[in-house]
Structures are given as structure tokens and as C-alpha cells.
């Protein structure tokens with residue numbers, strides 16, 4: 001079965017999604033339509049040329065109201081409001097809402113109520129989705145009967161959650177503190193600005209290349225949504241001036257004293273076993289740019305593991321905030337799309 005996807009917003013995330021699908025035609029998903037306020041020509045250019053990922057490894061052209069990506073046609077719409085996008089015209093099953101403008105479940109829901117899509121995946125820690133589903137932790141709790149608008153939370157939450165899951169399952173984990181250092185985002189400013197970021201904290205309007213900027217993003221709460229067994233949790237979040245490649249760290253107390261070797265072995269085993277493809281493991285000394293194009297939610301770095309004699313632990317993982325997260329968005333779109341109820345018109349009846 002191939003799931004027909006529509007993407008609202010062909011920015012950093014939307015373009016990553018398009019590149020991933022184009023590189024792997026057997027992913028079980030097909031992008032049939034995109035909506036963006038930019039013209040089709042500009043969208044084609046944005047896919048062809050990318051300052052961080054290089055030129056598109058294939059062909060992209062604009063042909064009328066279609067993008068032609070390696071000979072596959074993708075219909076383009078240009079509506080500013082989600083309720084105006086006629087997804088049903090292109091048979092879209094699942095919309096990935098990736099504008100960053102419609103994080104609230106209500107706005108995203110209009111892709112279904114007005115546009116005719118069947119499910120929505122919001123590409124961010126949405127305000128009120130029907131469920132947060134983090135791969136490797138709680139994605140199996142997806143219930144197609146009651147979950148129409150879902151969110152995989154954020155890239156940082158995914159990186160933290162997979163490491164926390166291994167620690168929790170193998171050693172117990174409590175009194176957790178997390179830190180995320182997130183690469184520069186498109187909504188940040190090149191020079192100091194008082195308006196235009198639509199974020200409350202005035203520091204988020206400061207020039208992105210000049211500072212490490214604290215951000216009060218609620219990662220800890222969302223890790224606990226995916227892993228409710230974790231008790232009290234605190235978190236720090238920083239926007240850092242790297243173009244791509246982000247860092248996640250967790251510290252906390254385990255149920256018994258553990259060694260660095262035990263923790264690293266547990267992570268390596270999880271990466272080769274139940275969390276394959278979601279957690280990666282690499283003992284080679286790593287800096288943030290090395291994680292570029294890694295499809296995992298988290299690249300565990302064993303050189304960052306520290307322990308104390310009374311059960312204190314600290315671990316470190318890297319993540320490509322665009323590429324890894326876009327892979328999880330596609331995983332989620334596929335999961336949701338493959339479990340769509342078959343419309344009654346498609347049910348075939350055999351003679352008794």
C-alpha cells in the first residue's frame with residue numbers, strides 16, 4: 001500500500017521530506033501535493049539548491065502548477081489558510097503540517113474538515129493534538145479510531161526520549177535533567193529584532209549567529225508524555241549558532257550504581273536491536289556537523305557517558321534536527337496512512 005501525502009509548507013522540513021522520499025521510492029509513501037505561499041518556480045529552486053545539503057541529487061523543475069521531481073508529478077497549491085487547500089483533489093490521505101504556523105490541533109484539523117484529507121501529522125510539538133507519538137517509545141499507542149491529528153513532538157524530544165527509554169528500561173531513571181542545543185532555526189533573526197519572531201521571550205529575537213540563546217521550550221513535559229514512567233523532570237533548551245546538527249544530554253539517577261561500560265553497551269544493543277534505525281551508535285569522536293544526513297532520531301555518543309558511585313548518570317546524543325525528524329514524520333505518516341479504514345466504496349463483496 002502506498003500512502004498519499006500532502007505537505008503544507010515546503011520549507012526546511014518540507015524539503016527534507018521531499019528529498020528523503022525522492023531518494024527512496026520504496027518508502028511506502030508518495031507526495032502527491034504540496035501547499036506553500038511561495039510560487040511553484042521558487043519551490044522548485046528551493047529543492048534544487050540547498051545551502052546546507054547541497055544540490056538536489058536528481059532533477060526538479062516547475063511545470064505549470066506541478067513540481068516535477070525525478071519524473072514524479074507533485075501538484076502545488078498556494079493557499080495561506082489551511083481550510084482552503086483542496087487536498088482531496090489529489091487524493092491526499094495524510095497531510096504533514098509543516099508551516100510552523102498551524103501548530104494548534106484546531107487549525108490543523110481543517111485539513112480534514114475542509115480539505116478532505118483523512119489524517120494530519122503536525123511537524124512540531126503541537127498545542128493540542130489528539131496524541132503525541134514518539135517512535136521507539138509510545139508510537140504503538142496510535143489509535144486510528146480517536147487520533148486524527150497527531151504530532152511526533154519535536155526533534156529534541158525524540159533525541160532525548162530514545163536515550164531516556166534505554167536508561168529507564170535497563171537501569172531505572174529518576175530526577176532527570178535534560179539539555180538540548182538546537183541548530184539555528186529559520187524563524188530566528190539575523191540581526192536583533194523586537195518583532196517578527198511571534199515568540200514571547202525577547203531573547204528569541206536576538207541575532208542568531210552571535211549568541212547561545214536560552215529558549216523555554218517544554219521538552220521535558222513531552223518526554224514524559226512518551227515515557228510516563230519517568231518522574232520529575234527538568235529541562236534546558238538553547239538555540240546555538242550551528243547551521244545543522246544538534247545536541248541532547250540527559251542526566252539523572254539510576255536505581256543502582258552503573259558503569260560507563262554498562263550504559264554504553266545497553267545503548268549499542270538497543271541501537272542494533274529494538275531501536276534500530278531510531279537510535280544510532282557511533283564510537284568515533286563526533287562533532288555536531290558529523291550528524292548531518294543521519295536518519296536516526298539520535299546518534300548516541302559513548303564518549304559523553306559519565307557516572308557517579310551513587311547512581312548518577314549523564315549521556316549525550318547528536319541529532320540532525322531536520323533530517324532525523326523528517327524521517328520520523330514519514331514513519332508516522334506511514335503508520336497513520338497504513339491504518340486508515342478502507343472507504344466503504346472500496347470494500348469488495350464476494351458472493352455467498
Ligand SMILES: NC(=O)c1ccc[n+]([C@@H]2O[C@H](COP(=O)([O-])OP(=O)(O)OC[C@H]3O[C@@H](n4cnc5c(N)ncnc54)[C@H](O)[C@@H]3O)[C@@H](O)[C@H]2O)c1
Nearest residue numbers: 009010011012013036037080098099100123124186321322
Ligand atoms: N527546521 C528544523 O530543524 C525543525 C525540526 C523539527 C521541527 N521543526 C518544526 O517544523 C515546522 C517547520 O519548520 P521549518 O524549519 O521547515 O520552517 P521554514 O520556515 O523553513 O518553512 C516553513 C514553510 O512554510 C511556508 N509557509 C509559511 N506560512 C505559510 C502559510 N500560511 N501557508 C502555507 N505555507 C506557508 C513558508 O513559505 C516556508 O516554505 C516548525 O513548526 C518547526 O518548529 C523544524
